[in-house]
Amino acid sequence: MSRPSLLTYLVGNIASLVAVFCLMLWSIYAAFTGQVGWWIALAAIVVTSMSVNAGNRLTEYRNWKRDWDAMSGASPRQQLRIPAWRQMLGATILGVGAWGALKYGAQPGMEIPALLFWIGLALLLGRWVFMAAWRKRANAKAVAARDAPVTVVLPIPRQSPDAVAAIAALPWYCERLLK
Numbered sequence: 001m002s003r004p005s006l007l008t009y010l011v012g013n014i015a016s017l018v019a020v021f022c023l024m025l026w027s028i029y030a031a032f033t034g035q036v037g038w039w040i041a042l043a044a045i046v047v048t049s050m051s052v053n054a055g056n057r058l059t060e061y062r063n064w065k066r067d068w069d070a071m072s073g074a075s076p077r078q079q080l081r082i083p084a085w086r087q088m089l090g091a092t093i094l095g096v097g098a099w100g101a102l103k104y105g106a107q108p109g110m111e112i113p114a115l116l117f118w119i120g121l122a123l124l125l126g127r128w129v130f131m132a133a134w135r136k137r138a139n140a141k142a143v144a145a146r147d148a149p150v151t152v153v154l155p156i157p158r159q160s161p162d163a164v165a166a167i168a169a170l171p172w173y174c175e176r177l178l179k
Helices: 006-012 014-033 038-071 084-104 111-137 140-145 163-168 172-178
Strands: none
Touching: 006 014, 006 038, 014 038, 014 111, 084 111
């Protein structure tokens, strides 16, 4: 698997994804209120989907790279956990958003932002419930079997190498597989 491009790193990182997602929500709100045209909201949705796809490609590459490095005998890096302060910050932001939606949601002009907040919160909670049920449903053996296959795309050689040249071209960590 080849390394993602610089553009994929720029568009697919979490900070860009959050910024583009906020832009998409604002453009949808602005389209509902008539401040901008619907084509801007549709363009923001397309850009957000491109950013999500770039983030997925980055995640796939990181998982592949972790497994590739583990084949060399290096200890695999642990998956990063979200630090407690970030969880508290996220809960605080959700709490302030819920408070604002409850307090100001009935005022004229605030119905749509409040509705968008509650829809976003419902989608977030639905995703958490779905992912928890999905993880619980999968048994360990099936997960281990498809955990992270390593795939490599190589160009087709013009002619087959002899056995000595093929063995000599292998990386050093494949040596123990031949013994």
